[in-house]
Amino acid sequence: MAAAFYTLPGRWQLLKRLRLVQNLPAVKLHLTGVVMAATEAEFEKAKDMLKTLKDDPGNEVKLQIYALFKQATQGPCNSRKPSMLDFVNKAKWEAWNSLGKTPKEEARQKYVDLIETLVSVEVPTQSEATATGDVKSSFQTINVTTENNITTILLNRPAKKNAISVLMYEEIMKALEQAAKDDSTLTVMTGSGDYYCSGNDLSNFTNIGPEGIEQKSKNSGELLKKYISHYIDFPKPLIGVINGPAVGVAVTVLGLFDAVYSTDKATFHAPFSKLGQSPEGCSSYTFPKIMGTIKANEILLFNKKLTAAQACELGLVTEVFPDSTFQKEVWKRLHAYAKLPKNSLAFSKQLIRGVEKEKLHAVNTQECERLVERWLSEECMNAIMGFFEKKSKL
Structure with a gap:
């Protein structure tokens, strides 16, 4: 968040x-x-x-x-x-x-x-939504389908660049819970339209109810902690198909995926310090582990935006494909993966993840507690005000 x-x-x-x-x-x-x-x-x-x-x-x-x-x-x-x-x-x-x-x-x-x-x-x-065909009607902000042993969670707010609203947070968690129990072999997350995900919808924080900003911040911190926990605990291979730019929590959580495939047009950006905030999605632990502390600092401290090629070189992305053949090549590979023995994949992932699951949950808790403090700080509020003022002049 x-x-x-x-x-x-x-x-x-x-x-x-x-x-x-x-x-x-x-x-x-x-x-x-x-x-x-x-x-x-x-x-x-x-x-x-x-x-x-x-x-x-x-x-x-x-x-x-x-x-x-x-x-x-x-x-x-x-x-x-x-x-x-x-x-x-x-x-x-x-x-x-x-x-x-x-x-x-x-x-x-x-x-x-x-x-x-x-x-x-x-x-x-x-x-247009009606014309898209059969999707699970229990969701409003995402489409969830299961076919050929693959459950696909499609972020489906293209007009808003798939920005994550509070409802979308809840629906993604529900979809992950269902996918963990269904008969599919793999779970894939991708976006509709030109963006993979532009991060959080601004209304998540500007819609402050009668509970006040302190309680709103605490509630948001709890929601984020619960959301990230769903990725930490997900029992099957989880694969990101990054079809366009990714921002904020859509980037930081990628360290918890099992494979990430990207179009060459995608970018990856998580400028926390620019807004007086701090990392989330366990990225304060996973990013240094994946790419080394010095490179992770460029992203988490100094707001560096990565191209798809740079993200791949650093280990955040598994492989990059030309945009013109991206979908065809990635899904051909995913269909091959989905034919592998389901239980073998799940047990193997649990062995790999189990070694550090406790550590990840501890990091998640620490990050969310720090973010709640940041959201209530004068430094963060001033940075946010500066952001709004800058955008109002566009």
Whole structure:
């Protein structure tokens, strides 16, 4: 979860699509175009339509919705600006305040237009999902299939670059639990779209409920600890098929996989110190063990982004394939592996992993405890604020 604040989920794609319809700016939250007066009935209908959205539109769009709603119902911003460290409420205040003296009627119309656009954009996405065929319906953010002795866990939020939401964390854990017990020989994890995984969805940390930031941080630390434990304890061969860029926890956990195959277009990035945070995914132990302390430090301390070739040279990736033949070559190899004796593979892995399983769980606990401290530190909060301010200028 240390990646939570430096990933940019695919909501930018949605924003671009929205701009084609309404010329929506990315962050400044001013809507342009011919303004008409929406009726109160249309406004109420839009509020109900908002509840029907299946996909999270992203933080920038949600800030627009919030600002327009407040402007439409209360008029210009009249509350005090929250403190610098209260970055969630500060972002909301700035969104509302940016609308200036926009009349209530105009804000109401823009609110209605925005909600209608969001709903219309989501329709083809749902149709595409239906057309993909048979997937296990118990999952919303991933697809899980079993065929030819291979269980495949497909991270399936391509519009958000497969950023990991809290729901996706829960669903991946559930999928790993099922795969551990099914009749498959191998379990494969890969991503849909151009990205393997862009790390954590920003909403994991910006959506702070009434429990407050301290409890939110503790809960997030427990979720991360539980998530990484699923990889440590997974009993079968687990193989990563890295189809595109990987960020944050999607990178650090690779040290717990049994093989990692990558397209030559993939990159691997885990810039913890840039955001005042610290390593996770047992990477503080596995990375130095795999590639040596000096090389691991470049990644974990000094934010070095690796190409696929560099990751392979350092031992984080098993083999790299040209993007044009990546899927064909990798799956040919996986199908051959899946024909090997299932129990022999599982017992062999357990012998290899069993030697250090206790150590890995201890490292996981230490990393998560340190991250909770980091998330609550002024240094981390300042780094996060700097990140948001930088992105707001893009």
